[in-house]
Amino acid sequence: MTKAGDRQRRRIPPWLREMAVLVVVALVLSVSLQAFVGRVYFIPSQSMEPTLHGCAGCTGDRIIVDKITFRFSDPRPGDVVVFRAPTSSWNVGYSSTRSTNPIAKALQDAGSWAGLVAPDENDLVKRVIATGGQTVQCCDAQGRVLVDGQPLDEPYVVMDFPFSENTLTCETMPRSGRCFGPVTVPAGNLWMMGDNRSGSADSRAHARDELGGTVPVGDIIGKARLIVLPPSRWGTIESPTIQQH
Structure with a gap:
């Protein structure tokens, strides 16, 4: 033998x-x-247009998400981040991508563990607007978002609800769709908004949930750094300084 x-x-x-x-x-x-450094994520919706493509009929962007940065520092206003849905209200309309066949599901789970298949969770991408302790609301006389009473500088916002001084504001009836708040963000949480303000179900849409629409820092997966696909869209994802104080 x-x-x-x-x-x-x-x-x-x-x-x-x-x-x-x-x-x-x-x-x-x-x-x-992919567990500790970075991972590729697919953008499935239009909520971050035009910064990230995910519109109906177009090729959704694939982005690299850095998982290291927030191990040593906290997210700051202006950062584009990927996070897990923090409450059930964020999961409305989401369904698992896993097969109902137990063998196929086991293979998908194994592929996810190896970084070859997307994780079976509702991961979202938005921009950080305000952090714990800050008060956020909209709008000032020019239709801008305010944090602690100061307007934000948001050059990335191209699509938004109509706002017209004296005729369609937060004081008129009907009032502008931009208007919300004020909301004071709890310590350790973040207020998130999509760059496509008129097409994003972000913190504003979840203001009545148990976290008041905010997202715990612990649910942040990482910082969006690069668009890697399609090739025509390759480039960095900017995180400008949006608060001037």
Whole structure:
């Protein structure tokens, strides 16, 4: 038995053993990198237009999300971040992408663990507007979002609800769709808004949930850094300074 076993081991070509080792090492690296360093995410909706593409009929952007930065610092206003849905209200309309076949589901879960399949969770992308302790509302006389009474500088906002001084504001009836608040963000939480203000179900849409529409910092997955696909859209994702105080 021992001699036969020795002969069987000798029949395995060295290149095959080396390939097996390389595959294992590659899988370990993939899991480690995507769990702790960065991961590619798909943008499925138009809520961050035009910063991120996800419009109906277009090719959605794929972005790289940095998971390291927020291990050493907190998200700041202006950052574009990916986060897990913090309450059930954020999950309205979301359904699992997993197969109902238990074998297929097990394979999908294994692929997710290896970073080859998207995780089975509702991950969203928005921009940080206000942080814990700050009060956010809209609007001033020019239709701008205010944080602690100061207007934000938001050059990335192209699509928004109509606002017209003296005719369609937060004081008129009907009032502008931009108007909300004031909301004081709890400590350790964030107020999120999509760049496409008239097409984003963000913190404003969840203001009546148990967190008042805010998102705990602990639910942040990482900071969106790069658009990697499609090639025509490749580039960095800006995080401008939007609060002037």
